[in-house]
Structure formats: C-alpha cells, structure tokens
Amino acid sequence: MKLGSKKLYITFVLIILVLMTACQAIGGIDLNKALLDNSTVTSGEGKQSISWELELDPSAELDAAQQEQLNRFKSGSIVLDHYKVQDQATASVKGAVTLAGKSIPFELYTDKEQLSLKVDGSRKLLTMPLGESGELGLGGLEQDKAFRDEVVTTLIRNLPNPKNTSFQLGHKAVIQGEEVELTRISTEIKGTDLHEVLFETAGNLLNDEANIQQLLEKMLISAEEEALSAEEAAEEAASMMQEFHSFMTEFKADLENDDQLVYKMLNNRNNLFKLQLGIDSSLRIREAKAELYYRIPKIPGEVNLPVRAVRMIMSSEMSQQNMPVTADVPSDAQPTMDLDSLDKPRTFIASLDTKSALYDVLKNDLNLMDRKSEFYITDTDLSRPSHTYNAFGQPYVKMNSAQIGARNLASQMDYTMVWDATRHKLTIKDNGRYIQLKLGSKTATANGKAIVLPYPPHVINNLIYIPVKPVTQALNTDLYLENNQEYGTVIQLSITE
Template identity: 25%
Template sequence: MTWEGTNIKMYKKFKWLTVLIAAVLVVMTGCQAVGGLDINKAMLTSLDVKSSESSASIRFEVVPADKALSSEDKEAIDLINSLSLHIDHAIVEDSNTVSIQGSVHYSDKKVPLHLSMDAKGMAIQLDGAKQPFYLSMDTTVPGMPDTSQYEQAIQDVVKKAAGLVLKHFPNPSKVSVKPVQEKVNGESLNLTHLHMELTGEEILNMVKPFAESLLKDEAGLKQVIGDAYDAIYPMMTSIGEAYGEDIELLPQESKEEVVASLYEMVHGALTEFTENYDEQKEQLLEELPGSETVFGKDTILKLDYYFDEQLNTRKNALELTVALPASEDLPLKAFKVYSEGEVWNIGGAVKANKVDTSKGVLDVLNESVTPGQVLRNFEKDSLIYNVLKDDLKITQKSMYLNISNEDFGYGAIKKNHQSFVPLRYLADQLDAEVKWTKGSNKMIVINDLTGEEIVVTVGSKKASVGGKSVTLPEAPFVHSNGSTYVPLRFMAEALGATLHLEGDGWISVERD
C-alpha cells in the first residue's frame, strides 16, 4: 500500500471514531418526549446561559484486570482511584463571567483552587502560589473590528442546530420519568426526574437511524443553514470592510444560492454516511482491536437529570463505565467516571468571586515562561511545589555533548585541557536567560531554577554565582565563529546540572 493510501485509510478510521464519539455526546442529551416531559425542550433550556450558583464533583475509578499486578501498576491504580475534583461554589454571572472555588484531591492530599474567567482571560489561584496563573483569551487582532456584537446571534444558531439534532435522535431503550422531591442547596424541591441508560452497543445502533431521520428533514436543515448565514454574514461583512476589497471573505452568491449549495453538500454527506454505515461499522470493529469491547454491552452510560417547572436542570448525575479489551500491556478491564451536581439561584443577581490579580500574574501562554519560573512561583513548602518538582519533574533536563577539537556550534571543544561549551546553547538547553552588558565583555546568566545571577567576563577568570566570587579554571573566550565559549563543568553546575562521562568522547548533562 502506498503512503497516500495508508493515510487515507487512517483518516477514514479516525473520521469514524470521531463520529462515534460525537454520537456518545449527542446521546447524552437527545431523545423524544417521555412521560409528559418534553426532554428536547428541557435539554435546550440548559443551553441558555443564565446567572446561577452551583456545586459539583467528579471522580474517577479504574478496575484492575483479573491478573497479578506489579507494584507499579497497583500504585498507579490507587492514585487514579483517589483522584477527584470538588467544586464547592461556582458562580455564573453571565456568559463571559464565571468563578469556581473548590479543590483537587488525590491520595490523602487536597489542593485548594480558585478560578475566575471573564471575556479577557482566565485566572487560576492555586494554594501556595505567589501569583495566580493566567490564560489570556483576548483574540483581538490590531485593525480588526470588534465582533462581540455578533456572539449572541451565533449562540442562537448553535442552539437551533442542537435542537435539530435532538429532534431526530431516537430514545435510548431505557428511559423513565417520574416526579420526585429532592434537596438542592439544602432546599426541598418538587422536581421531575429523568433517567436514561444505554450501552456502547446501543450507541452504535442509534447513529444510523438518527442520520436517516435527519436526512429526510430538508426544511429543518435549510432553516439552520439559513439561520447560520444570517448570523455569520454581517460579521464577515464587518471583517471584510476592515481588511478592504482585496480580501474576499464573502460568497458572491445570494443567500438562497448559498443555502441551496450547502444543503446539497450536507445532504450528499448524510446520504453517503447512511449508505455506507453498516459496512464502515463492521470495518471499524474489525480493524480496531478491542473496539467490540468498548462498544459492547459492558460499556454503560447512566444519566440522571432533575428539572424544575421551568425545565431548568437543578440536579444531575452521570455514571460512565467504559469496558476495556484484555491486553498484556493494559492491567485494566474498565474505566469509570462519576459526576454529580446541583444548581440554585437561577437567574438571580449574582456576582462572580474574581481571583485577585492586582499583584501581577504568571501568563502561562507566554512562550518565554520556563519550568523554573513556574516552580519558583510556589512556596517551597507548598504541596504543589513538591508535586511539580519531585513527582512531575518539570525541571528535569538531559542532554549529550560530544567533545572534539572541531566546532559544530553545539558540541563541547577542548582548549588548554579544559572542556568549553557555547554559552547560549547550554543556556537554552537549561532554560537559562543570557544578558550581554552592552559596551563590555560581561555576560549575566540567570539560573532558571533559583533566579540567581551568574556573571562571567570574556577574557577573565573572575566570575560570580549568586553574588559570591569564584575563580574559573580558564577564561571564557569568543570563538572565530562568533560564539562565546565558557568552561563546561563550571556553567553546567552553576545551572544545577551534573556531568557524566559516557565514553567515546561523549558527556551527558543532567538536571533533576
């Protein structure tokens, strides 16, 4: 088989996996009216972003295989089974403004966290952190118009598209509705309890009927496509005007022509999908080892929703068991996820509890942020400091250098029986920052782990580490290629690394 043929085959395989995963997500929300409850309407109501307060929890469990386990496997399984997330108090102020306060639990440890998000970005305050971590969400491009005014229209289209999907998705075999009385945030409420249950096998069998039903709804498909056109066209017009006439962002056809064209594309894709589904499903089960187990009767999804009279979701629970195929390399036979939550004060006047960023933040999306900066942002006696350093080993580095009399721009060279290395190359490998004092031969190297300054001068054996004077075995020098070379052992150890002779002219540089 040619390389191109192999890639086409892989594409088809992953395309079907994507379809199946999407089907799982849709099944979690889509079915018809049962017991007087309009489930579609209830699910669509949950898509409306309203102010609210809530709490939730999620935990994980792996079920070991029926065979002897190594101590490492047992340790890993115990760790996963101890992992959970607890959201003690979440506040939704509006569609852009949210805060969450809670904790992550694992083993016998608890890590408190506080998260807040607005239109500009997300701030996360972790226990022991000197500054909160920040993830910017500002996608503003200089010269581009503000498109926020179009967001609501696009959200409405998404809701309409979801409604079309829900309309055509069949019921699971196990679905029930009954009135119950439940407590939400300590208040006893009369609610409607919806319970749904289905297997991995059923998920596969529901996909084709859904696609066939959707295929027959020409009016519904065209309506959603037209609504999408109405929502997106004004935004693209605004962007096009900002760029000028040289950029063609908009179709030249009329709305009717665009809708007709896109409908034919969607209709064709759905037709091909339904016609080939059975064959492709069998091929998927044959070609992906273990998929018959994952999509079998032992993979079970259980969902519980509790609605009030306005069809707001007030409580919810999920239990997902994914059966795993027997394997010598995988000591597990199932993976489980449990979650539950409750919501109150829906539509009330609430205010998100924002993370305090007045003393600065650490922007983790900034490419210049190093592992050492992340570690130094935590107090040394904090739990997360030890997790990052000892368990996750985020500062661990390993590299090899070949010693020769030649210069390759990245290897070590010998001079006066002393090994030298290009300063910037070694510094880059160990995440150190190099500053050259303009108008002098002095260079300042900042240790990523400690923040200490290492000062060296070309042509001088005098140097300093963290303010303490040291004498080098040989002076740094500028090579004929323009690179500055420094004594290898001195600089590596000053940056927290150790050297090991590997033989045949090779040296390993390692940092824990």
C-alpha cells in the first residue's frame, strides 16, 4: 500500500466514525434531519473540551531525554470554557490549554478584519489581519444550504446502521444554565465491529458512484475560485471518480486481507469508539460526548512509535442556536504583537512574563529557546575561479579552516548581524556577546578583546564569508564536527539557554 493511501484510509475512517450514529430514526428521533438542521447553525454559545492520553510502550528504545519529553506531554487538554458565535465572521472564546501539567488560559476574538489572541503570560495582544473575506473558513459552499444537505444526505445514506445503539427518553440536563429535556442516544463501536462497518460502507459508496459524481460536478461548478463550466466540471468529476473508485476498491480488498496494514490497523478488539448525543424537542444537538481508544499495531520491519495506544475524550454543550448572541470584544488598550512573530520563538518568549506557565512550557519543557543547526561541507575550496556554486553561503574549507556565509550562519542560529558598508565592518551579536570583523583583515574584536582569525572575511559570489570556529566561540556556541560517510563533514552548532 502506498503512503498516500494510508493517509486517505485514516481520514476515511474518521469521517465514518463521526457520522455513524446518523443513519436512521432511533427512538422517534430522525438523526438525519437533526444532523442537517445543526449544519445550518450560524450563531450560538456553549463549551467544548478535548483531552488526550498516550499509553507509552515500555519496550521502546529511548534515551533519557526522549523518555522525559514523552512523559511530560503524554497527556493534555484544550478546554473552551465559553465560546460565543455571533455570526459566520464574529466569535469569541475563553479557555485554557494544559500541557506538561501546566494550565495556560487564553482568550480569542475574531471578526471580519482581525483575529486577536490574549494568552496568559504575554504582555501583548497577539493579532493577525484576516484580509478581505475575514470569515471563519465559512463561505462559498457553506452558504449553499441545499448543497450541504445533499452532501450530508449522501454520506448518511451509505452508512450501515450501528449495532450497539440505545436511547433514553426524558433525560434532564442543565445546558448553560437552562434546564432542558433531551433524548439521549448512545452508540458503541468496537474494533471488530468497525472492520465490518467499513467494509459495508465501502461497498455502498461504490454502488452510489453516479450520485457522488453529480455532487462533485455541482461542487466544481459552484466553487468561488476557479469555477468550471458544466462541461469542464463533468470531465474533472469523471477523472476524480476514477481515483475514488480505485481507492475504495483497494480499501475494500485490503479489509479482506489479514496480511495488509489496513486490516491490522482496524481489526483490533481493543479499539473502541463511543458517542453520546443529547437532542432536544427541536432536533437540536445540545450535548455531545465521544471517546476514542486506538491501539497502535506493531508492524514488522518498520520503525514503530514509542506509543502503544491513544485515548481521546471529547465533550460539548450548545445553547442559543440561531439566536442573537454577542461575542466578547477584547480591550484595545493593551499593546499588540503580530502573530507572525511566532515564526521566531525566541523573540516571542523573550516578551513573556518569566513567571508565567506559558514561559515555563515554551522555554523549559519544549526548549524553544535552545538553538541547533547543521551545516554540510560539500567542497574543500569554493574560492577556485572555476567554482560558481554556493549561492546560499554554505560552508567550505580554506587553509584548514571552515568558512561559512555570514548571513547564512546568522539566520540559522538567530544571531543579530549588522553590516557597516562604509567601513566594511561586520558585527555579529547574541545575548550581550559580540564579534566585530573587517573585510580582508585577519584581526577581529571578540567581546572587547583582539583576536587573530585563521583566514580573513572575504567575498564569494557577492556573499561575505567568515571563519566558523572563532565566530561561534565568541558567541558562546557549542561546535562539533562529525564525519559522515554520505555527506562528508558536518558542522553541528548548538546553544542551550
């Protein structure tokens, strides 16, 4: 089986699990209609949570650092204590993320113009402009209710009925302070049942290819960007259906073959999926709970994960669906920082309250302040007249000294570099330490002291090259050289903070 097929298989299985309970009317509740009605909700409020736990494989061969990292992050959660959806473009969320046993509260607000994120420990409000559309990924097909209904109906029609399904009438619940009476529907799918369900679903979808192709044509015609004509859409849909047919045929065949990976992944009696829905008299889903336990199979001849199983628990409560709801707008009095700053973790971490849980997790648990980089020496002398390679400042050896492009080194190690074009001087700084070099001179100044370089800074292909060892030593950077049979000499640099 190809790697791409494996990913598609997993996606297909997840979709089936989510939709499994909406196959028929149960206990007088038409789940098909309930699901369709809830797909049209454009406002509301509630709360949600998701937690995860990894069961580690005690036989996994890990070093002490790897084992410690896994133990820290083997469990966690995301809790949305209160979310408000005002419309398709405006919403607010208050909640917390728990990582490495530490809770990090946050508040989020988004409208048509901007997304704003306030995280406990950050002295600034993180913002990101949303451009012209500004909507929460909703638009185009999301505005076409008839099309959405048709898609959901097609999916539900091809799902077999779950075996272990029960219902409870007149269940009393308090949702967001409101006492409601719900019909509670529960289903449970074990690993051995899932294998049978997926096999039947694959067969049903193969028998419904004509309807699925029509849906694809409608989607291609009504797409907001690069919409196709009816003739083009028909041709493209036919091509997509050929791939769909091949995928589903292969998937169905693999389910019958106990030597195939997909069979081993799914036909495990330890796997379990539970889902519970609470539906009110207006066919609104007011509460939902789900639990997934997946045992990861060991594949002979493959590099197996150090994780034996994954457990996920999800829950949600919803109220005020399609009723007037006002999102909580954050105060605009505090300074802001663009979310693009997260591309440089050290800059962001340096702006945090050092006593906050966020700072502790990012710096001490995830070690994001630490820096590591590798450079491969691919030639012994790039300054030869015949050599036109090395447009990115990769290292080479000159007079037994490794030379590297200054900008490449500064970028990879997150140093600060200042070029004085008038005096031909280059200054590289980091954490209060510095080295100052002059083009063509073997004399440099490192943290106030004069040093002699093995070879002077020089220019190749319009790039300034500098000697690696004295520069990294001046900036308190650990350097290690490794001889790799495939890649030659590897320069390994690291800074631990």
